[in-house]
Amino acid sequence: MGRTLAEKVYDAHVVRRAEGEPDLLYIDLHLVHEVTSPQAFDGLRMAGRPVRRPDLTIATEDHNVPTTDLLAPIADPVSRTQVETLRKNCAEFGIRLHPMGDDGQGIVHVIGPQLGLTQPGMTVVCGDSHTSTHGAFGALAHGIGTSEVEHVLATQTLPQVKPKMMAVTVNGSLPAGVTAKDLILAIIARIGTGGGQGHIIEYRGQAIRELSMEGRMTVCNMSIEAGARAGMIAPDETTFAYLKGRPHAPQGEAWDEAVEYWKSLRTDDDAVFDKEVVIDASELTPFVTWGTNPGQGLPLGESVPDPADLADPTERQAAERALRYMGLTAGTPLRDIAVDTVFVGSCTNGRIEDLRAVADVLSGRTVADGVRMLVVPGSMEVKKQAEAEGLDAVIRAAGAEWREAGCSMCLAMNPDKLTPGERSASTSNRNFEGRQGPGGRTHLVSPAVAAATAVTGRLAAPADL
Amino acid sequence: MEKFVTHTGRAVPLRRSNVDTDQIIPAVWLKQVSRTGFDKGLFSSWREDPDFVLNRPEYDGASVLVAGPDFGTGSSREHAVWALQQYGFRVVVAPRFGDIFRNNATKMGLLPVVLPARTVEAIQARAERDPSAEITVDLENREVRAGDVVAPFEIDDYTRWRLMEGLDDIGLTLRHADEITAFEERRPALLPTTV
Numbered sequence: 001m002g003r004t005l006a007e008k009v010y011d012a013h014v015v016r017r018a019e020g021e022p023d024l025l026y027i028d029l030h031l032v033h034e035v036t037s038p039q040a041f042d043g044l045r046m047a048g049r050p051v052r053r054p055d056l057t058i059a060t061e062d063h064n065v066p067t068t069d070l071l072a073p074i075a076d077p078v079s080r081t082q083v084e085t086l087r088k089n090c091a092e093f094g095i096r097l098h099p100m101g102d103d104g105q106g107i108v109h110v111i112g113p114q115l116g117l118t119q120p121g122m123t124v125v126c127g128d129s130h131t132s133t134h135g136a137f138g139a140l141a142h143g144i145g146t147s148e149v150e151h152v153l154a155t156q157t158l159p160q161v162k163p164k165m166m167a168v169t170v171n172g173s174l175p176a177g178v179t180a181k182d183l184i185l186a187i188i189a190r191i192g193t194g195g196g197q198g199h200i201i202e203y204r205g206q207a208i209r210e211l212s213m214e215g216r217m218t219v220c221n222m223s224i225e226a227g228a229r230a231g232m233i234a235p236d237e238t239t240f241a242y243l244k245g246r247p248h249a250p251q252g253e254a255w256d257e258a259v260e261y262w263k264s265l266r267t268d269d270d271a272v273f274d275k276e277v278v279i280d281a282s283e284l285t286p287f288v289t290w291g292t293n294p295g296q297g298l299p300l301g302e303s304v305p306d307p308a309d310l311a312d313p314t315e316r317q318a319a320e321r322a323l324r325y326m327g328l329t330a331g332t333p334l335r336d337i338a339v340d341t342v343f344v345g346s347c348t349n350g351r352i353e354d355l356r357a358v359a360d361v362l363s364g365r366t367v368a369d370g371v372r373m374l375v376v377p378g379s380m381e382v383k384k385q386a387e388a389e390g391l392d393a394v395i396r397a398a399g400a401e402w403r404e405a406g407c408s409m410c411l412a413m414n415p416d417k418l419t420p421g422e423r424s425a426s427t428s429n430r431n432f433e434g435r436q437g438p439g440g441r442t443h444l445v446s447p448a449v450a451a452a453t454a455v456t457g458r459l460a461a462p463a464d465l
Numbered sequence: 466m467e468k469f470v471t472h473t474g475r476a477v478p479l480r481r482s483n484v485d486t487d488q489i490i491p492a493v494w495l496k497q498v499s500r501t502g503f504d505k506g507l508f509s510s511w512r513e514d515p516d517f518v519l520n521r522p523e524y525d526g527a528s529v530l531v532a533g534p535d536f537g538t539g540s541s542r543e544h545a546v547w548a549l550q551q552y553g554f555r556v557v558v559a560p561r562f563g564d565i566f567r568n569n570a571t572k573m574g575l576l577p578v579v580l581p582a583r584t585v586e587a588i589q590a591r592a593e594r595d596p597s598a599e600i601t602v603d604l605e606n607r608e609v610r611a612g613d614v615v616a617p618f619e620i621d622d623y624t625r626w627r628l629m630e631g632l633d634d635i636g637l638t639l640r641h642a643d644e645i646t647a648f649e650e651r652r653p654a655l656l657p658t659t660v
Contacts, residue, residue: 015648016641021623024641026648028656036542038498047635052645058659064496078496085498096659117657129541129565145543145569147634155638157645161621193483194535194561227538229564248657258655293483293538314482314533314582321481411540413492430539432487434510 002268004165005234006200009140009265013123015157022159028122030152031108032059032095034086035413036127040150041089053156054094058117059086061100062107063413065406067376070100079414093153106379106405109133109347113217114381116246120235120262125152130347130429132223136216137243138235138265140200143224164274166199166228167267170207172282177463179357180215181349181427181446183207183279184222185287185297191277193295196228199275202267203233207281213242214353221348222429225294234266286461288334289431289444291322296431298334300449300461306330325433326441327421334459337443341424342373342400342454343436344447346410349427350378352385354447359391361451361462362398368457373400374416376408400454412437425453466574468631471603472555474528475596476611477518478589484532485539486566490548503544504551523596531588532559537566537577546573556602558609560585571624572634578602578609584616604629 016024064079074080090097098104109130112118118134124141127149134141201223216233223231240259243249250258289297290304307319344358367373375395377383383405386392392402409416410428418424420439427450431442452460494506511517536559546569560582570577588611591598600611609616
């Protein structure tokens with residue numbers, strides 16, 4: 001029987017397989033940041049263990065980073081201690097670190113691909129659930145907890161049980177004005193926040209093949225929001241073109257050899273998936289969330305749902321609770337929802353293409369009165385490139401704030417936060433209660449919808465302008 | 466980690482689905498660099514509501530959390546597990562868990578037990594009727610016993626053995642260091658390094 005893409009990558013990394021035990025899987029790349037690593041390094045110190053492969057490990061500062069001034073010390077002493085702890089740990093254990101102020105600094109899932117460290121067929125882990133992003137390259141990439149971070153630091157392996165395989169096939173082409181973010185939000189709404197649980201999702205079909213690498217990363221990034229620890233896309237010419245010439249990509253003969261191998265990384269025609277979902281891309285429209293989990297989303301043209309219409313009592317109760325928290329009334333057209341803040345950025349939508357989409361919409365327009373808009377590049381390199389293209393000038397001219405690289409308002413661990421009751425349209429990945437700040441209300445949107453929303457002050461798509 | 470063979474304690478019914486790890490431990494608590502002190506952060510936002518189930522005195526000292534489907538979705542933060550344990554929970558029962566949370570829990574010795582939704586509801590209803598009623602979670606026999614409810618649950622042999630012995634995963638893996646070294650010698654040279 002044929003194998004899926006994920007099975008091929010998985011099988012190639014099995015260090016040890018024994019009856020009645022989990023497989024021991026080798027890890028090719030371990031990404032580290034300040035939040036989920038301090039206790040892991042402590043564990044190593046207590047046991048007197050070194051980092052086995054510092055040369056397969058790289059660290060950056062992202063979650064706690066203020067995005068206003070990267071050179072000033074962090075004002076919050078607890079955040080500062082966490083960042084300083086990472087610096088000490090990286091120095092002690094010999095790990096490459098891109099600290100605040102460094103040209104290579106940025107969100108962990110933006111810098112791996114940018115450096116060419118994320119390559120097809122690799123295993124990639126990080127103490128962060130959005131590690132699934134790297135699956136866009138045909139890598140097997142997933143988030144881990146701090147115990148596993150320590151395990152990888154000490155052994156460069158992880159005990160794993162082979163997950164089940166799920167195919168999400170997206171046929172047809174995305175209509176103009178519909179983006180990768182709309183697609184993944186629609187997929188999550190379709191399969192639910194638990195639908196991918198225990199599975200690796202492989203995204204396939206014409207619409208996936210037509211996505212840029214940035215778009216593919218956006219899709220794979222939110223696999224975890226559908227319950228799947230990993231999402232993958234088979235590498236192709238788009239992947240190779242993105243990688244070629246990046247600092248850590250193979251060069252010369254090694255490049256040709258690598259591409260040859262990468263081309264074999266596709267699901268065999270006779271491979272079997274445990275679960276399959278088929279979506280018609282041509283029916284999709286801009287998609288936004290109305291609730292407090294990423295599965296609670298609808299096309300922008302619809303209205304806030306009435307919980308009474310939901311047959312499942314658990315879903316009904318969750319929807320009632322979500323509407324209370326979000327301060328929404330059933331039946332309100334989504335386009336009538338006014339926002340206070342618009343956030344563009346995060347590991348989901350903080351890449352150059354996302355910023356171009358935003359600048360495109362903002363060009364010659366202004367942010368609505370009373371709305372604040374933050375545009376936060378995913379890395380210093382993205383920032384530099386955006387500035388070289390003049391995107392920052394367009395964004396500033398529209399009245400939005402142009403910031404330094406970091407996780408920013410995705411997760412309320414740095415000064416960029418919502419205040420209680422404040423409502424945002426956000427290009428990030430989670431609309432959980434309090435995710436962007438205690439009491440904050442989040443609508444997940446694409447960069448294009450975020451920009452149009454900033455202009456009108458209400459949830460809107462560029463076509464509405 | 467502490468061994469887990471069987472545990473008897475009182476249950477707290479948490480009738481909510483999609484209890485994500487941002488709710489279990491809000492991000493502000495993640496800035497700590499130590500492994501302790503997270504009990505105060507457990508559900509800290511929800512605990513501001515005096516009616517929240519953990520604030521009710523009848524559930525003081527309960528050690529089995531019984532929640533709705535998709536418990537522990539979202540962020541990979543292991544702090545969620547530490548917070549539950551430090552608060553006093555030894556078991557979480559739910560119809561379905563987030564993958565990363567469940568994995569983190571078994572690494573730390575917090576037992577995640579998957580039971581059918583109707584069984585979970587029956588256990589919640591019993592804990593609501595009689596908060597003093599005890600529930601037994603028997604890992605050795607893979608069974609939950611709560612009054613009339615006797616429900617088997619699944620857990621793979623290896624994880625069960627590791628939890629019952631309280632074994633550290635890293636120590637177990639390092640027994641196979643030779644195999645890791647042999648694998649490293651076979652790895653293609655063109656794979657990238659970070660240096």
